Amino acid sequence: MVDLTQTPPNTSDALQRKLKRRAKISATIRYSVLALIGLIMVYPLIWMIGASFKTNAEMFSSPSFWPKEPTLQGYIDGWKTSTPYTFGHFFLNSLWIIIPKVIGTAISCTLVAYGFARFEFPGKNFLFATVIATLLLPNVVTRIPQYLLFRDIGWLDSFLPLWVPSALAGDAFFVFMIIQFLRAIPRDMEEAARVDGANTLQTLIYIVVPLLAPAIISVCLFQFMWTMNDFLGPLIYISSVDKYPVSLALKLSIDTTEAFAWNQILAMSVLTLIPSLTVFFLAQKYFIEGISTGGVKG
Amino acid sequence: MAELHLKSVEKTYGNGFKAVHGIDLSVKEGEFMVLVGPSGCAKSTTLRMIAGLETTTGGEIHIGDKVVNDLVPGKRGIAMVFQNYALYPHMKVHRNLSFGLKLKREPKDKIERATAEVSGVLQIEELLDRLPKQLSGGQAQRVALGRALIKQPEVFLFDEPLSNLDAKLRASMRVRITDLHKRLRAEGRPATVVYVTHDQVEAMTMGDRICVMKDGHIMQVADPQTLYQRPANAFVAGFIGMPEMNLVPAELTPGAAPVLTLHGQSITIADGLASRISGVQGAVTLGIRPQQLEVVAAQSDNALTAEITNLEFMGHEVNLHARIGDADFVAVVPSERFDTTLQRGDPVGLKPIGSHIHLFDAQNGSNISIAAD
Numbered sequence: 271m272v273d274l275t276q277t278p279p280n281t282s283d284a285l286q287r288k289l290k291r292r293a294k295i296s297a298t299i300r301y302s303v304l305a306l307i308g309l310i311m312v313y314p315l316i317w318m319i320g321a322s323f324k325t326n327a328e329m330f331s332s333p334s335f336w337p338k339e340p341t342l343q344g345y346i347d348g349w350k351t352s353t354p355y356t357f358g359h360f361f362l363n364s365l366w367i368i369i370p371k372v373i374g375t376a377i378s379c380t381l382v383a384y385g386f387a388r389f390e391f392p393g394k395n396f397l398f399a400t401v402i403a404t405l406l407l408p409n410v411v412t413r414i415p416q417y418l419l420f421r422d423i424g425w426l427d428s429f430l431p432l433w434v435p436s437a438l439a440g441d442a443f444f445v446f447m448i449i450q451f452l453r454a455i456p457r458d459m460e461e462a463a464r465v466d467g468a469n470t471l472q473t474l475i476y477i478v479v480p481l482l483a484p485a486i487i488s489v490c491l492f493q494f495m496w497t498m499n500d501f502l503g504p505l506i507y508i509s510s511v512d513k514y515p516v517s518l519a520l521k522l523s524i525d526t527t528e529a530f531a532w533n534q535i536l537a538m539s540v541l542t543l544i545p546s547l548t549v550f551f552l553a554q555k556y557f558i559e560g561i562s563t564g565g566v567k568g
Numbered sequence: 569m570a571e572l573h574l575k576s577v578e579k580t581y582g583n584g585f586k587a588v589h590g591i592d593l594s595v596k597e598g599e600f601m602v603l604v605g606p607s608g609c610a611k612s613t614t615l616r617m618i619a620g621l622e623t624t625t626g627g628e629i630h631i632g633d634k635v636v637n638d639l640v641p642g643k644r645g646i647a648m649v650f651q652n653y654a655l656y657p658h659m660k661v662h663r664n665l666s667f668g669l670k671l672k673r674e675p676k677d678k679i680e681r682a683t684a685e686v687s688g689v690l691q692i693e694e695l696l697d698r699l700p701k702q703l704s705g706g707q708a709q710r711v712a713l714g715r716a717l718i719k720q721p722e723v724f725l726f727d728e729p730l731s732n733l734d735a736k737l738r739a740s741m742r743v744r745i746t747d748l749h750k751r752l753r754a755e756g757r758p759a760t761v762v763y764v765t766h767d768q769v770e771a772m773t774m775g776d777r778i779c780v781m782k783d784g785h786i787m788q789v790a791d792p793q794t795l796y797q798r799p800a801n802a803f804v805a806g807f808i809g810m811p812e813m814n815l816v817p818a819e820l821t822p823g824a825a826p827v828l829t830l831h832g833q834s835i836t837i838a839d840g841l842a843s844r845i846s847g848v849q850g851a852v853t854l855g856i857r858p859q860q861l862e863v864v865a866a867q868s869d870n871a872l873t874a875e876i877t878n879l880e881f882m883g884h885e886v887n888l889h890a891r892i893g894d895a896d897f898v899a900v901v902p903s904e905r906f907d908t909t910l911q912r913g914d915p916v917g918l919k920p921i922g923s924h925i926h927l928f929d930a931q932n933g934s935n936i937s938i939a940a941d
Contacts, residue, residue: 458654461648462650464641465648465668466668476656480658
C-alpha cells in the first residue's frame with residue numbers, strides 16, 4: 271500500500287501530470303484507430319459522391335475522390351434517363367410504395383403488438399408462436415407461394431403486393447420489436463387511463479402510442495430504408511417501366527446502354543441515398559432510443 | 569359519495585389459485601377504510617377488483633345502489649391513486665389532471681375551474697406546466713392525488729400511495745391526506761376511501777376503520793383502538809402494534825385466580841383475567857404486548873424468570889429481549905425506569921399485567937379472552 275499522506279505534494283503533482291499525459295496518448299491512439307477504420311468503411315461512399323461529379327473519362331483514370339473538373343452533367347443526364355420518364359417519376363413511384371407501407375406498418379404492428387402484449391385471448395400462445403415462426407422463416411421460402419397468390423388475385427404489375435402484406439402487420443420483426451418495447455412499459459399508466467374512463471382504443475391512442483413513440487419511429491425508419499433499398503420485391507412483381515421504383519430504375523440505366531454511363535448511375539445513386547439519410551438523421555434520437563430500449567430491456 | 573359493499577367477493581385466477589375467499593366488507597359513506605396485511609394477503613387484489621382492473625370471479629361489489637361487477641373502471645364512479653403515481657409521462661401536469669374530464673367531454677370552462685380548484689387545494693398551481701419527470705416524489709404524489717380528486721368520484725381507492733416516498737415525506741403526506749379527508753367531510757362532501765397499505769402505522773393513524781387481511785381472508789374489521797385492544801385473533805394481535813405482541817404457548821388452569829404455566833413456570837393472574845375466560849382451560853396461546861410486560865427482579869412473585877438475550881436502546885425506551893426455553897419475549901421499558909445494570913445473559917423477571925393479557929385458542933388462534941369483556 272502506498273501511504274498517500276506521506277507523499278510530498280510535488281510528487282503527487284508529477285504523478286497526476288503523468289496520468290493525464292498517459293490518458294491523452296491513449297485517447298489519441300484510440301481515436302486515430304477509430305477514425306481510420308471509419309474512413310475505410312465510409313470511403314466507397316465518399317468516392318461515389320466525388321465520382322458523381324466526374325466525367326466518365328476521368329472516373330477510371332484517377333483513384334482520388336476529388337473531381338479535377340467538377341461537372342453536373344452526370345446529374346442532368348441521369349435525371350433524364352433513357353426512358354420517356356424522368357428520374358423524378360421513379361422517385362414518386364417509390365414514394366407511392368413507401369408511404370402506405372410505412373403508415374400501414376406503424377398502425378397495424380402497433381395494434382397487433384398491443385393485443386399480444388396486453389390482452390389474454392384464446393389461442394394467444396399459438397398465434398404468437400406463429401408470428402415468431404414467420405420471423406425465423408427465410409424470405410426466399412415464401413417468394414414463390416406469395417407470387418402465385420398475388421398472381422391469382424391479379425395484383426401483378428401493381429404496387430399492392432409490395433405494401434399490402436406489410437400494412438397488415440405482415441412483418442413479424444416489427445411486431446416483435448414493439449411487443450418487446452411494450453413489455454418494458456409498466457401497465458399502471460394504462461390502468462390509470464382506464465380508471466379515468468378511457469376505453470381500450472382511447473388508452474392505446476392517448477397513452478400507449480405516445481409511450482411507444484421511439485419504437486414506432488424506429489419501425490417506420492427501418493421500413494422506410496428497407497423499402498427504399500428493396501430491389502428483389504419490385505423486380506419480381508413490377509414489369510412495366512412506368513411503375514419502376516428507384517431501385518429498379520438505377521438498374522435500368524445499366525441495362526439499356528451499351529457503354530455504361532457510370533457518372534449518371536452514380537449521380538442517381540447519390541440522389542437515391544438522400545431520402546434515407548435525411549429521414550435517418552431527423553429521427554436519429556428516437557431511433558437510437560427505440561432500438562436500445564427495445565433490445566436491452568426486452 | 570356513496571357506500572361500498574363487498575358481498576362474498578371471490579377471486580380465483582386462471583391457474584386455479586384462489587386469492588380472495590369470499591370476503592364481506594361494508595364501507596360507510598365518507599368513511600376512511602384501510603386494508604392492511606402482509607404482502608400476498610390479497611389486499612391489492614381486492615382493491616383492484618373494486619376498481620374493475622381485476623375481474624371478480626364470485627360475489628358482488630356494490631357502489632352506492634349499483635352492482636358494479638360488470639362495469640368498466642371508468643363507469644364505476646371510482647378514482648384511484650397508484651403506488652408509483654402512474655402519471656402520464658408525456659402529458660404536462662395540467663393535462664394529467666384534466667385527462668379524465670376531457671374523456672368525459674366536460675365543457676372547457678368546467679375543466680379549467682376544476683383544475684384550478686384542485687391544484688389550489690393541493691398547492692400544485694406552480695407545477696401545472698411541468699412534465700411528470702420534472703416533479704419530485706412528493707409533488708408527483710400530490711398530482712396523482714389531484715387526478716383522483718378532480719373527478720369527484722363516489723369512492724377513492726389508494727394502492728399503497730406513500731410507499732415510494734422517504735420516511736419524512738411519507739409522514740407529511742399521511743397528514744395531508746387525512747386532513748384533506750376531514751376537510752372534505754367538514755365541507756359537506758365526505759369522501760369514501762379505501763386505502764391499501766402494508767404499513768401498520770399508516771393504517772392506525774389514517775383509518776376510521778381498519779380491515780386486516782391474511783391469505784385472502786378478512787381477519788378483523790374494526791377501528792384502530794379496538795383492533796389494538798381487542799384483537800379478534802392471534803394474527804391481528806401480532807400484526808398490529810410495535811414491537812409485535814408476544815405470543816407463546818401456555819397451559820391455563822382456570823379458577824378465581826387463573827394460573828398460566830409455561831416451560832415449567834407458573835404464574836397466578838390475580839386480576840383482570842378470570843372474568844373474561846369462563847369455560848376456558850388447557851392449551852392456549854398467551855398474548856401480551858411488550859409495553860404491558862413488566863420487567864421485575866428475577867425470582868419475584870408471580871413473574872416468569874427469563875434470560876436476557878438482547879437489549880436495544882431506543883432513546884426514550886429500551887427493548888428488552890428475553891427467552892424462557894424456546895419462547896422469546898420482548899418487553900418495552902421506559903428509559904428512566906430501566907435498570908442499567910442489567911446485561912445480556914442476566915436472569916430477569918417478566919410479569920404480564922393481568923388486565924392486558926390475551927389468550928388465544930391454541931388451534932384456531934381466535935381470541936378467547938374478550939368474550940365477556
